[in-house]
Amino acid sequence: MQLRLVLFLLFFAFVVIKLEQIxxxxxxxxxxxxxxxxYNAAELNEYPSCLKACLGDAxxxxxxxxxxxxxxxxxxxxxxxxxxxxxxxxxxTYTEVxx
Numbered sequence: 001m002q003l004r005l006v007l008f009l010l011f012f013a014f015v016v017i018k019l020e021q022i023x024x025x026x027x028x029x030x031x032x033x034x035x036x037x038x039y040n041a042a043e044l045n046e047y048p049s050c051l052k053a054c055l056g057d058a059x060x061x062x063x064x065x066x067x068x069x070x071x072x073x074x075x076x077x078x079x080x081x082x083x084x085x086x087x088x089x090x091x092x093t094y095t096e097v098x099x
Contacts, residue, residue: 026096029079033064033089037082038073045070047093054097062096064089 039059044050047065050072054060060074068091078096079086086094 026098028093028095030093031088031090032094033066033073033087033092034062034075034077034079034082034094035085035087035089037075037077037085038064039076040074042072043070044072051095051097054095060097062094064092064094066092 040057042050042053044053044065047067050063050065053072054063054074057074059076062075062078064073064075065071066089077085079094
């Protein structure tokens with residue numbers, strides 16, 4: 001019984017560490033987007049692919065992802081920097097990343 005618990009805790013710790021390395025997002029807001037500040041866009045099949053692409057681009061500090069159009073928009077601005085551009089947008093998610 002104790003061995004199972006120890007193995008479970010080790011597995012859980014490993015998974016959490018890996019997820020933290022992959023998903024370095026600061027904040028995310030469903031049905032919102034930062035409009036008019038995209039410097040790059042790409043059609044990506046999944047939200048995690050958009051997150052990974054943004055993390056791989058040193059200029060990207062936030063992104064919008066639309067779950068219907070699959071459009072991933074990179075921005076070098078955040079909602080704090082451009083609050084008036086932070087708008088409601090159905091099927092989109094705004095995410096800031098940690099640097």
